[in-house]
Structures are given as C-alpha cells and as structure tokens.
Amino acid sequence: MLAQSIFNGLVMGGVYALIAVGLTIIFGVMKVINFAQGECLMLGMYAAWALHRATGLSPYILIVPVMTVMFLIGQFIFSLVINPIVGRPPTDFVVVTMGLAFVLVSVIQLIFSPTYQTVVTTAKNITIRLGSVSLGTPRVIACGVMIAAVLAVRLFLKKTDVGRAMRATAENLEVAQMLGVNTRRNFALAFALGVTMAGLSGLLLTPIYYVFPNVGMPFKTISMVIVVLGGLGSIGGAVLGGLIAGVVEAVLGAYISPDLAPAGIFLILILVLAFRPEGMFGKGARKA
Amino acid sequence: MLKMTDINAGYGDLQVLFNVSLHVDEGECVTLVGANGAGKTTLLRIISGLMHIKSGEMTWYGKNLLAMHASRRADLGIAHIPQGRGTLATLDVMDNLLMAGYCKRVRKRRMENIEKMFEMFPKLKERRKQIAGSLSGGEQQMLAIARALVMEPTLLVLDEPSLGLAPIVVEEVFETIGRIRDSGVSILLVEQNLSLALEAAHRGYVLETGVVAMEGKSEDLLSNENIKAAYMGI
Ligand SMILES: Nc1ncnc2c1ncn2[C@@H]1O[C@H](COP(=O)(O)OP(=O)(O)OP(=O)(O)O)[C@@H](O)[C@H]1O
Ligand SMILES: [Mg+2]
Numbered sequence: 001m002l003a004q005s006i007f008n009g010l011v012m013g014g015v016y017a018l019i020a021v022g023l024t025i026i027f028g029v030m031k032v033i034n035f036a037q038g039e040c041l042m043l044g045m046y047a048a049w050a051l052h053r054a055t056g057l058s059p060y061i062l063i064v065p066v067m068t069v070m071f072l073i074g075q076f077i078f079s080l081v082i083n084p085i086v087g088r089p090p091t092d093f094v095v096v097t098m099g100l101a102f103v104l105v106s107v108i109q110l111i112f113s114p115t116y117q118t119v120v121t122t123a124k125n126i127t128i129r130l131g132s133v134s135l136g137t138p139r140v141i142a143c144g145v146m147i148a149a150v151l152a153v154r155l156f157l158k159k160t161d162v163g164r165a166m167r168a169t170a171e172n173l174e175v176a177q178m179l180g181v182n183t184r185r186n187f188a189l190a191f192a193l194g195v196t197m198a199g200l201s202g203l204l205l206t207p208i209y210y211v212f213p214n215v216g217m218p219f220k221t222i223s224m225v226i227v228v229l230g231g232l233g234s235i236g237g238a239v240l241g242g243l244i245a246g247v248v249e250a251v252l253g254a255y256i257s258p259d260l261a262p263a264g265i266f267l268i269l270i271l272v273l274a275f276r277p278e279g280m281f282g283k284g285a286r287k288a
Numbered sequence: 289m290l291k292m293t294d295i296n297a298g299y300g301d302l303q304v305l306f307n308v309s310l311h312v313d314e315g316e317c318v319t320l321v322g323a324n325g326a327g328k329t330t331l332l333r334i335i336s337g338l339m340h341i342k343s344g345e346m347t348w349y350g351k352n353l354l355a356m357h358a359s360r361r362a363d364l365g366i367a368h369i370p371q372g373r374g375t376l377a378t379l380d381v382m383d384n385l386l387m388a389g390y391c392k393r394v395r396k397r398r399m400e401n402i403e404k405m406f407e408m409f410p411k412l413k414e415r416r417k418q419i420a421g422s423l424s425g426g427e428q429q430m431l432a433i434a435r436a437l438v439m440e441p442t443l444l445v446l447d448e449p450s451l452g453l454a455p456i457v458v459e460e461v462f463e464t465i466g467r468i469r470d471s472g473v474s475i476l477l478v479e480q481n482l483s484l485a486l487e488a489a490h491r492g493y494v495l496e497t498g499v500v501a502m503e504g505k506s507e508d509l510l511s512n513e514n515i516k517a518a519y520m521g522i
Contacts, residue, residue: 161386161390164379164383164386164387164390165387165390167376167378167379167383168376168379168387170378171376171377171378171379172374172376174338174358174370174374175370175374175376176359176387177336177337177338177358177359178336178338178358178361178362178367178368178370178374179362179387179388179390179391179439180359180360180361180362180363180390180391180392180393181359181387181390182357182359183359
C-alpha cells in the first residue's frame with residue numbers, strides 16, 4: 001500500500017516536475033515568474049484534445065505537433081504582451097501574466113464552452129504491474145516523457161551555442177550583449193520553451209484528466225511551490241521538488257485525507273525554507 | 289576609427305558626462321584616467337551600447353554607432369572587458385571562451401583562437417572545465433582578456449584591469465596589454481593607476497567630474513606638473 005502510494009506520487013511528481021521546469025527556464029533567464037503557466041498547461045490540453053478530435057490519433061502521437069503549436073503560441077504571447085514589458089519592474093510582469101491567465105481562460109471558454117471534455121486512449125485501460133504495485137500506463141508514459149524532456153533541455157543548455165547563450169543571458173544580460181547575444185531573442189526563446197513544457201505536461205495529462213478551462217489552477221499553485229522548493233532557477237531542484245511534492249501528496253492522500261495533500265506540500269515548503277531559505281538547490285541571492 | 293563628439297549623458301536627472309569628445313585611431317593605445325566617479329565607466333558603457341546618451345555623436349569608421357544595438361557591436365570587433373572583469377561566473381572556462389566566438393564574425397575560427405589563448409595562458413587550459421567563478425582574481429582577469437582576444441577585436445576596451453590585483457599580477461596584466469598593443473589592436477584603457485596607464489598608452493585623456501580636463505601625448509601628460517601633483521602625489 002505504501003509502495004503503491006509512493007509510486008503513484010513519483011509518477012504524478014514527474015508531471016509536476018515538467019511544469020516546474022518550464023517555470024524555471026523562464027525564471028532562470030528572465031528573472032520573472034510566469035503566472036499564466038497553469039493556463040499554458042490548459043492550452044496544451046486543449047491543443048491535444050482538439051488535434052485528437054480532428055485526427056483521431058492518440059495524444060502520444062501528437063506530442064510533436066502539440067509542442068510545435070505551443071512553442072508558436074509562446075512566441076506569439078511573448079511578442080504581444082511580454083516583449084513590451086521587458087526591463088520593467090517585476091511587479092509589471094506579475095500583473096501582466098495574471099491578466100494573461102484570465103484572458104486565456106475566457107478565450108478558451110468562449111471557443112470551447114466550459115464543458116468538461118475527455119480524450120480517450122487505449123493506454124488508459126492497460127495497467128503495468130510491478131510486484132504488488134500497479135500503475136496506469138498514461139502515468140508511466142507521462143513520467144518517461146518528462147525524464148526525456150528534462151534531459152533534452154539540459155543537453156540543449158549545456159552543449160549548444162544557443163543554450164550557452166541562454167545561460168550567459170541568465171547570468172549577466174549586459175555581458176551577454178557585449179558578446180553579441182541578442183538577449184531579446186533569448187528571452188522569447190526561454191519564454192516559448194517554458195510555455196512548451198507546460199503544454200507538454202497538459203498533453204500528458206489528457207488521458208487521465210478532464211479537459212476544461214480552469215484545469216490549470218491547482219497545477220499553477222503547486223508548480224510555483226515546487227520552483228521555490230527546488231531553489232529558483234535550478235532545473236535539478238525543480239525535478240526533485242516535483243517528485244517530492246508528488247510523493248507527499250500521494251502518501252498523505254492515501255493515509256490521511258486527499259484534502260490534506262496540498263497542506264502537506266506547503267508544510268514541506270515551510271520546513272525547507274526554514275533551514276535553507278534559498279531552496280534545496282538555490283545559489284542564494286543572484287546578481288541581476 | 290572611433291570618434292565621440294560632445295557627448296552628454298547621465299542617470300536620470302544626474303548628468304555625469306559633459307560635452308565629452310574623444311577618439312581612438314587605428315593601432316592606437318589610448319588611456320582615459322580620472323578619479324573615482326569621474327564618469328569613465330559610464331563613457332565605456334556608451335561605447336558598448338549599454339547606455340543611452342542625452343546628446344552628442346559617436347561614429348565607427350564614419351558610420352553612426354549610436355543607431356546600432358549593443359548586441360551587434362561585437363560583430364564590429366569591439367570587445368569590452370567591463371569593470372569587475374565580466375567573466376560569466378556560473379559557466380566554465382571553456383564555455384566563457386566559446387561564448388566569445390558566438391558572434392558571426394569569428395564563429396568559424398573560434399576553436400583556432402581558443403587554442404592560441406591556451407598557448408598564451410596555459411593556466412586556462414588546465415582549468416578549462418572549472419567554473420569561472422572559482423578562479424582567482426588574476427586568473428579571471430586572464431580569462432577576461434583571453435575571451436576578448438578570441439573575439440579578434442579591432443578595438444579592445446578595458447575598464448580598470450588592475451583593480452583588486454596584487455602588484456605582481458598587475459605587472460603581468462600590463463605586459464599582456466603591451467603585447468596586444470604591439471600586435472596592432474587599438475586599445476582604450478581606463479585606469480586609476482595613472483603612471484602605468486600612461487606608460488602603456490600613446491595618448492591620454494584626463495576626465496574630471498565628467499569633463500575632459502586635459503588630453504595629449506602620454507609623455508606630455510606624464511611630465512605635466514598639475515597631473516603629477518593631483519594624481520601621483522609627487
Ligand atoms: N547605475 C547608476 N545609476 C545612477 N548613478 C550612477 C550609476 N552608475 C554610475 N552612477 C554615477 O555616475 C557617476 C560616474 O560613475 P562611473 O561609474 O562612470 O565613474 P568611474 O569614473 O568609472 O568611477 P570608478 O573609478 O570608481 O569606477 C558617479 O557619480 C556614479 O555615482
Ligand atoms: Mg569605473
């Protein structure tokens with residue numbers, strides 16, 4: 001029973017981790033939090049659902065098209081509302097992305113109505129058994145895709161010129177510019193990449209969750225907690241934070257009460273911050 | 289090749305530079321000296337496009353430089369080592385050097401250039417996998433210079449390279465600057481250490497609270513009684 005909850009938690013934690021990694025990429029490069037990250041997850045769910053309806057294909061086959069759509073949406077949102085406020089105080093960013101969240105929910109509600117939609121996959125009916133533990137296939141796939149996506153992001157940041165330029169931008173905007181880096185374009189790229197990660201998480205959730213306009217809300221809160229827990233800007237921290245949050249939620253939910261699960265995550269956050277104010281992997285205050 | 293005319297600039301209501309004019313010719317080593325807060329760093333930041341000006345002109349080989357975004361000036365061959373060195377502390381040494389070859393102008397030759405730097409500074413080769421933030425101050429200055437040289441600069445801009453370094457390391461740094469100058473790269477050098485700077489440079493400008501108080505050949509400035517009294521305590 002405990003093993004079952006821990007596995008359930010790890011698998012759900014994988015999805016949380018992916019959303020949090022998206023937030024972390026944006027924060028790492030731009031030093032701001034995207035308060036519409038949960039709504040971007042919702043967009044990813046709708047993109048997967050709509051493409052699934054139109055083509056009849058399994059959402060897993062639609063990963064690449066949905067990621068592409070999300071990347072383009074990310075670029076579009078950046079040039080429309082984020083680009084004009086680059087360089088302004090962080091509070092502007094909070095207000096604008098919160099407003100963006102409301103707009104996205106309303107637009108989706110107008111187009112698709114507030115009804116709950118479902119995506120049917122054959123994967124949903126298959127469970128994987130590991131000794132006494134049984135896991136739903138969609139959750140295992142979600143976890144696997146998360147690991148692949150995080151590794152791909154790390155490789156991109158470490159080994160490519162663009163990734164290196166993004167790390168340079170994250171550390172020192174002015175030095176990056178003096179080295180010839182178009183930092184504006186890097187901001188756009190980081191933002192779109194973060195949005196894409198959220199969208200991918202959304203797609204992975206479609207076989208197990210209802211699709212509706214406000215679906216992003218709880219994910220938004222939890223992913224922000226995870227990002228702080230992991231240490232703002234650390235990808236490894238976001239992954240570990242996501243897994244911890246997933247396990248805490250599942251164990252508390254199974255043994256005490258599902259209603260208490262979020263409280264447990266916040267309790268962990270408070271404990272971690274009490275002993276390590278910069279988060280598990282944080283490097284402390286960074287120079288802008 | 290670089291010409292600044294009647295530059296006025298500042299931060300908000302605070303004006304820092306007043307009608308400053310300055311030029312650097314090809315192959316020339318020019319120094320800009322002055323007390324703390326005179327506006328030296330501000331002037332260099334204008335050259336790199338990190339700061340906007342209130343009025344004045346700045347040209348690069350006759351073309352308007354002010355209209356060009358900061359990130360495009362690396363492709364002209366302007367390499368700027370900012371005050372405090374500007375190495376990317378969270379990246380390793382190799383990544384710092386690779387970033388110098390990010391601009392199109394040198395991208396193809398960057399591995400070649402980095403090899404040359406490793407010959408010039410063997411320490412950097414030993415430390416190439418190390419995070420730049422963990423290097424000593426002197427090593428970081430070497431990395432900053434190496435990074436600038438990978439960019440094959442036409443104009444090298446240095447902001448107080450001797451800051452915070454032991455005298456023996458300062459000597460090393462100035463030897464390197466001398467070699468770069470002799471290789472024909474134009475240099476604009478900001479320094480507090482007036483005698484060292486004037487020995488390295490062909491010409492100099494003295495900036496006093498945002499105004500060019502004096503300019504001329506290094507020898508003339510070195511022997512100027514007012515300068516001796518004000519800056520060298522002689
Ligand atoms: N970001 C800023 N905002 C407001 N004022 C600034 C800023 N940067 C510099 N100043 C002011 O502009 C003036 C000139 O500063 P600057 O850094 O150009 O001097 P400097 O000659 O380089 O001095 P130092 O030798 O100490 O480096 C100073 O009075 C400083 O307080
Ligand atoms: Mg200065």
